[in-house]
Amino acid sequence: xxxxxxxxxxxxxxxxxxxxLARGRRLVQPLDAETPTQLAGSAPLIWDLLDIAPxxxxxxxxxxxxxxDSPEVIANGIRAALSMFINSSLVxxxxxxx
Amino acid sequence: xxxxxxxxxxxxxxxxxxxxTELIEIDDVSDTIVSALSDERVLGVxxxxxxxxxxxxxxxxxxxxxxxxxxxxxxTMRIEIAAIETSRMLDDAGIDHRVLKGAALAHTAxxxxxxxxxxxxxxxVDGSDIDAxxxxxxxxxxxxxxxxxxxxxxxxxxxxVTLRHNGIEIDMHRVLSPGPFGVxxxxxxxxxxxxxxxxxxxxxxxxxxxxHLVHACYHVALGQVTPVLSNLRDIxxxxxxxxxxxxxxxxxxxxxxxxxxxxVKRAVRLTQARLDATLPQFLSDYAHxxxxxxxxxxxxxxxxxxxxxxxxxxxxSTLKALPMSDRPAYAxxxxxxxxxxxxxxxxxxxxxx
Numbered sequence: 001x002x003x004x005x006x007x008x009x010x011x012x013x014x015x016x017x018x019x020x021l022a023r024g025r026r027l028v029q030p031l032d033a034e035t036p037t038q039l040a041g042s043a044p045l046i047w048d049l050l051d052i053a054p055x056x057x058x059x060x061x062x063x064x065x066x067x068x069d070s071p072e073v074i075a076n077g078i079r080a081a082l083s084m085f086i087n088s089s090l091v092x093x094x095x096x097x098x
Numbered sequence: 099x100x101x102x103x104x105x106x107x108x109x110x111x112x113x114x115x116x117x118x119t120e121l122i123e124i125d126d127v128s129d130t131i132v133s134a135l136s137d138e139r140v141l142g143v144x145x146x147x148x149x150x151x152x153x154x155x156x157x158x159x160x161x162x163x164x165x166x167x168x169x170x171x172x173x174t175m176r177i178e179i180a181a182i183e184t185s186r187m188l189d190d191a192g193i194d195h196r197v198l199k200g201a202a203l204a205h206t207a208x209x210x211x212x213x214x215x216x217x218x219x220x221x222x223v224d225g226s227d228i229d230a231x232x233x234x235x236x237x238x239x240x241x242x243x244x245x246x247x248x249x250x251x252x253x254x255x256x257x258x259v260t261l262r263h264n265g266i267e268i269d270m271h272r273v274l275s276p277g278p279f280g281v282x283x284x285x286x287x288x289x290x291x292x293x294x295x296x297x298x299x300x301x302x303x304x305x306x307x308x309x310h311l312v313h314a315c316y317h318v319a320l321g322q323v324t325p326v327l328s329n330l331r332d333i334x335x336x337x338x339x340x341x342x343x344x345x346x347x348x349x350x351x352x353x354x355x356x357x358x359x360x361x362v363k364r365a366v367r368l369t370q371a372r373l374d375a376t377l378p379q380f381l382s383d384y385a386h387x388x389x390x391x392x393x394x395x396x397x398x399x400x401x402x403x404x405x406x407x408x409x410x411x412x413x414x415s416t417l418k419a420l421p422m423s424d425r426p427a428y429a430x431x432x433x434x435x436x437x438x439x440x441x442x443x444x445x446x447x448x449x450x451x
Contacts, residue, residue: 015299017178019171020212022145022164029175031182031298036175038168 001086006079009093010054013047016090028090037088039081042067046081047090055096056082102127102134107372110140110327112147113209115338116376121154122147128159132166139328141167142213167212174215177201180266181219182300184235188221191234194289195303196222198271198313202304205295206342207335214328218267222288222305225253225272232259232270239263248431255416255428274313275320277412278396278419282357283316308344311336312352315365320400325368333365334375346380359384360393 016030026044029036039047045066046059053059056078063074085091105127111117124131135141145167147153148160155163181201188195196202200216208214223231229252236242240263246252252259257276261268273280274288291306305313314332318325336344353362362384366377370385396419399411413432417425 017175017182017298018211019175020210021168021171022149027168027171027175029179031179031300036172 001079001083003079006082007056008096009056009082010096011050011082011085011091011093012054013050013091014089028088030089033089037084037090039084042077043081043084046078047085050091100127100130100134102130103138105131106134106138106140106327108374109135109144109147109153110138110331110372111374112143112152114331114334114373114375117374119152121152124153124155124159128156131155131159132162135163136166136170138326139215140331141170142208142210142215143331146209146213170215171212174200174204177216177219177266178204178297180263180268181221182298182302184219184221184268185302186300187234187238188223188231191230193223193227193231193234195227195231196288196292197295197302197304198222198274199317202295202302203310203314203332203336205297205302206293206304206307207310207332207339214332218269220258220269220271222271222274222285224286224289228253228256228259228270228272232261235261235263235268235270240268243267246436248427248436250427251431254424255420255431275316276409276416277320277399278415279316279320279356279358279361281416281419284356287352307336307339307342308348308352311344311349312356312358315362316358318368319361319364319397323401323403327372330369330373333369333381334373334377337378337381338375346378350380357390357393359387359389360397363387363389364397 014030016028019027021027021038024040024044026039026047027036028039028047042063045063049059049062053062056075059078060071060075063078064071067074082091086093105122105124108118108122127134135144141163144153144163148163178201181197185195185197198220200214201219204211204214204216232242232252240261243260243262252272257273257280258269258271261270273283273285275283288305288309291309293304293306294301295304304310311333314329314336318329318333321329353359362381366381366385369375369377370382396415399415400408402408402411417428420428
């Protein structure tokens with residue numbers, strides 16, 4: 001999945017159930033999925049933020065206020081998480097209109 | 099009692115009102131603690147304790163607890179989705195229902211849902227709807243675990259109908275417990291106050307906290323001879339919730355109307371015996387409150403260690419508790435079940451819990 005594609009999309013979480021695991025990890029399972037997907041590292045935070053920050057551009061400042069990494073490093077991490085969400089069918093993506 | 103059981107009791111008490119806040123060291127029970135926590139269904143509380151630093155042990159033991167919790171949560175989520183699917187089906191068919199026990203309590207009487215695992219789906223429907231609810235689930239692929247004893251038994255006398263779908267057990271309840279205390283309760287009252295919990299974008303209808311507390315007491319006192327710590331913790335959590343407390347007056351009135359004083363007395367004593375918690379006075383008073391002999395003697399049949407023996411023991415006391423007009427039909431259904439193979443039907447009865 002290219003950076004350009006991920007940067008151009010808005011993401012929406014699909015209806016799913018969740019459970020917190022030890023060490024800050026999270027299990028997320030869409031209602032139509034057979035098994036849950038495990039989120040670790042910053043992925044649970046990005047998952048939570050998607051409701052208020054549905055694009056890479058929206059997410060970067062949210063994470064910048066929490067981490068000391070550069071915007072480029074943060075954006076790379078966000079794109080990696082979003083790719084995983086897409087591959088696990090945790091989100092739907094649509095072209096950002098603005 | 100083993101050291102691992104004692105450690106599990108301390109862990110099950112984490113965060114309860116009145117519980118010790120001392121750190122819990124599990125080094126000396128590292129070889130048996132995972133199975134104790136799993137059997138008592140309190141892995142989630144243990145994991146929260148590990149994360150918060152109140153449960154201490156060697157790395158390997160803590161990792162084993164965390165791994166076991168990961169696996170239990172994956173299974174619990176499968177069951178939660180089955181609960182949502184069942185509730186949706188009933189909603190679509192216009193059948194009023196309430197999600198009971200773990201699937202509801204994980205979201206209402208737990209610090210976080212991951213504290214509370216559960217192994218099946220429990221749903222309450224009105225007796226007049228149980229045949230339609232069971233038929234609906236069967237049409238959607240579920241199978242009954244045990245055939246109905248005689249036509250009309252489920253709606254009139256049954257505690258619940260157990261179904262299985264994709265390896266998951268779904269208990270469709272008419273009442274909250276079998277036997278005489280099931281006869282004495284008034285399940286229609288459980289539909290008067292509804293709470294809705296949002297899970298996965300679906301609103302699951304469930305009981306209000308007072309009715310959940312009543313049910314938790316019945317489940318602990320009558321559901322198992324030795325209830326697991328998770329069920330005892332439910333009572334402590336529901337009774338002491340600072341944000342959504344049970345209504346003391348309504349609890350007492352319900353227990354009086356349902357003739358459940360002996361049930362709550364046993365539930366409270368079991369909870370106090372194993373959990374390090376201070377129950378609110380309206381509940382702890384039951385431990386020493388005298389109860390009518392008629393109620394007390396009805397507890398005994400529930401305490402048969404063998405579930406097959408329990409069903410057989412409950413039949414005479416159920417008969418005694420039923421109105422005279424219902425006794426012939428109940429006796430016929432239990433004593434001479436419908437079907438062409440009487441031997442197989444008797445085996446069915448003996449398999450019932």
